[in-house]
Amino acid sequence: MKREFAVIGLGRFGGSVCRELSSEGMDVLAIDTIESKINEYRHIASHAVIADATDEKVLKELGIRNIDHVIVAIGEDIQASILTTLMLKELGIKKITVKAQNDYHEKVLNKIGADQVIHPERDMGRKIAHSIISNNILDHLELSDDHSIVEIKAGTKLVGKSLTELDIRARFGCNVVAIKSGEANEINVSPLATEVIEDEDVLVIIGADKDISRFEKQLVIDD
Known part of the structure; x- marks a missing residue:
């Protein structure tokens, strides 16, 4: 059964969310106060309407209560x-996901009950910073303010060594939860301690940001 979404605000972020959800075959109700935006997404979203989302009567008329997940x-x-x-x-x-403009905005949104608050610019900045520090950092996903999952391409300091030799958990407090191997990116979840890292392998690591940072500096960034 397809889930139903509503995206309120079709700027750069909202428009991107709308496009991605629609491309995945989801039913998306796109809402904005600007006619040109609605015209742009009329053939992308399932429904696109000009409306003021701060008007409760309008939201009711749009049938917003029947939507599973609303992105503000x-x-x-x-x-x-x-x-x-x-x-x-x-x-x-x-479920309500809201884009925050700043930390004060986020605090208010959390207080009034938003289920998920995101900072796309801040989070993308952190992601880009990690990729700038090392070409080996392929992806960076925040789990909380202090913990993340990163995908790291094996460099010269890792290749040829087993997880036992590297002893990542004891040395850095991080856990290797999976290893992607080969051109097909075959995933080995919960790899054995005897697993030897090969060239082009990608390690999926979870841990506290400070511990992941130490791991990156000592074992990922080539001298």
Whole structure:
């Protein structure tokens, strides 16, 4: 059964979310106050409507209560973002994800009950910073403010050594939860301690950011 989503605000972030969800075959209701934006997404989303999401009556008329997950991606208008989130909570939406403009905005959103608050610019900045530090860092996903999962391409300091030899958990407090190997990226979940790292292998590591950083500096970044 296809899940139903609504994206409120079709700026760069909201528009990207709308496109991706639609490309995955999801039913997406796209909402914005600007007609040109609605015209742009009319043939992308399942439904695209010009509407003021801070108006509870309008939200009810759109049938927002029947939506599984609403993404509030309103741009610079923090007040509209907060009011819309409040309305959605009062209408009993199952899951609400909201884009925050700053830390103060995030605190307010958390207080009024947003299920997930994201900082796309900040998070992308951290991701890019990791990739700049080392070409071996392929991906970086935050689990919380202090913990992440990273995908690391094996460098010269790792290749040819077993997980026992590297002793990553004891030395750095991180855990290798999977290894991707070969051109097909075959995934070995929970690899054995005797597993030997081969050239082009990708290690999936979970841990505290400070521990992952130590691991990167000592074993990932080639001298």
